[in-house]
Amino acid sequence: MAAYKRVSESVALITLQNPPVNALSAAVRQGIVDTVERALSDPNVTAVVICGQNGVFCGGADIKEFGSNMSGPPLIPMIHAIESANKPVVAAIEGSALGGGLELALGCHYRIAHSKARLGLPEVSLGLLPAAGGSQRLPRLIGVPAALNLITTGRHVTAAEALQLGIVDQVTDHNTVDAAVKFALSVAGRSLDPRRISTYPCPQQPDLDALFEEVMQKVRRSARGAIAPIACVQAVRAAATLPYTQGMAREQELMATLFTSGQARALQYCFFAQRAVGRWRMPSGARWDTSKPRPVHKAAVIGLGTMGRGITVALAQTGLSVIAVETQEKQLMEAKQAVSGMLERGAKRRGVAPALDRIIYSQNIQAVADVDLVIEAVFEDVALKTKVFKQLSAVCKPGTLLCTNTSALDVDQLASETPNPELVVGMHFFAPAHVMKLLEVVYGPRSSPEAVATAMQLGKKMGKASVAVGNCRGFVGNRMLKPYVEQAFFLLEEGATPELVDRALEEFGFPMGVFTMSDLSGLDVGWRVRKGDGLVEPGGASGRSARVRQGRRYSPLGDLLCEHGRFGQKTCRGWYQYDKPGSRVARSDPWLHSFLEAYRAEHGLVARRIDHQEVLERCLYALINEGFHILDDGIAAGPEDIDVIYVSGYGWPRHRGGPMFYANMVGLAKVLERLEHYHQAHPDVPHLQPCSLLRRLVASGSPPIHRWGEVIKKLHSQL
């Protein structure tokens, strides 16, 4: 809807009304058409102001309508009617003007923005492009390079940057509507021809072809298979090389290729999944809107290694006071320096003052006596963590929440070491903790809903994609990663090379394949976990028994490389070789290839040709199959929880939606059939045995992902 009223005698004020972000639904578009017509035909009206209800201009087209038959007046002629109006139309931009919302404003003759407003054309992050004239008007208004940057990245700009770019005409700290009405009165009666952006020639660039070639190469590299960024470059190229009308036709043509694409559906699923995981639920029935978070004004971090330092920075950047505790003096001094550096660099990027004074460093755990929440990030050793939890229970004031950053230990066991297990949850960050978006909030059977609510709220405050998951070995992310890595190892035994496996996964869209990632994080990390699982047998890595553990197939390849001191980038040797420690440039290593041949010969394994399809099916379907086990166990509330975890923490390509969404796209019956095929070939690999939940979903006709709940009774999906 759009409300209409006359203000200041002769200004028609049109207010978009569709809470919470005034998205351009069919009803809003109809409201705009009707009210603009009314304003232009009312002789008492000399100017028009368009604004949004509730301090938000417009969040763009209504994404919820994309899945259905679009009805109501189309956007392009609606915006054209405004641009060709014979009375000045001024956009009063508060909150957000994004996508179709900014395109509407670009159709207006003037734009006034509040200093806190955010503007942008983020369609690319939904697998689309600005298709209501944005890709044709923005380059004409601000030039090709700046428009290319905004449209291919989808980034939001501040009002200040929008003014500097020329997107808006004025920025105000006061009431934006009042400022816009005053501005409209001041320009009433002036010629509007110079204000119709579609009539502008596109500012020419020296060597336009070279610019587009360079941008296209950069976009192709970072897109990793996503098609929308490429279409965005092509649309802006049309603006730079074609008259407006032809450019618009090209824009529509390109949009048509994207709108129904699987990638657009995947990215729009991610948009809603990211918001759905905030509406968390626990198997007990406790939920996000009935559990009150506790106030957290002061927090503490125990252990200032790599993770502890990142967590301290992430906490301080929220404005909280932080007590950072490290018992080793040398480690404490080094941590103080590292944390200060990270805070200063972060503050510089964001153009704010670094929060150095918010952190108090101490060697004494007593210092945390009056904090509201503690995050323990000491070395991943159960005895050490238990000792710390006992100390914290003795030192902290009643009601202090005790959170552990463990990535593999039993959260409930740690809770049992304290007098108040209800106050214990896992807060599993990902390295670097002040950069990586994902936060797994892990609740045990005794964790209170308030404790979960508090951790989830703190995660949101830190700008994290926080997902509430149940306590089990590896929680959700690492638990699914195990069969994925296991399959990659088995593929090497059967004839593949690290290069082949990694190329298949990187072409699928992962930033890094399994073996490149293993070299980056260090082979010794996985080795330590396998030792913790009792899987590593010292020196035993030969003969048939070397490839069986706990009655199932096992590959000691990773253990053998570690026994050779090949820990990856840090030792210049791992699955690949590197020129110097820490170098990221992986080069094939002939030693590794002859080692694999010798290994196969020793174990009577005959290498066979393996193609990318098999690599993808075995690695991804084994991971997905574990996802179904996690849903069946009620460890994750819904498929969206798993997908947000993998997209925001494990590099799963966003334009493929996430593991569970991808399984739905491929077809559950196909995933089941392929798992059965591979399990038949490898009966000693239980991770390939299809999960009963997958069978039940296929037997129920493979319902769409948002209806899996009907099959999985204990599912609490929020889609």
Ligand SMILES: C[C@H](O)[C@H](C)C(=O)SCCNC(=O)CCNC(=O)[C@H](O)C(C)(C)COP(=O)([O-])OP(=O)([O-])OC[C@H]1O[C@@H](n2cnc3c(N)ncnc32)[C@H](O)[C@@H]1OP(=O)([O-])[O-]
């Ligand atoms: C032709 C044209 O070229 C093309 C084709 C397009 O225009 S394509 C569309 C382009 N527009 C976008 O990409 C902007 C998308 N939105 C955002 O980036 C953010 O929402 C926000 C505006 C910065 C506000 O953030 P927030 O943190 O304050 O709240 P929220 O939790 O995110 O959102 C609050 C609630 O509003 C819902 N919502 C937000 N934007 C929406 C939209 N455009 N359509 C439908 N629902 C929307 C969201 O799902 C959530 O619902 P629920 O979860 O409460 O049920």
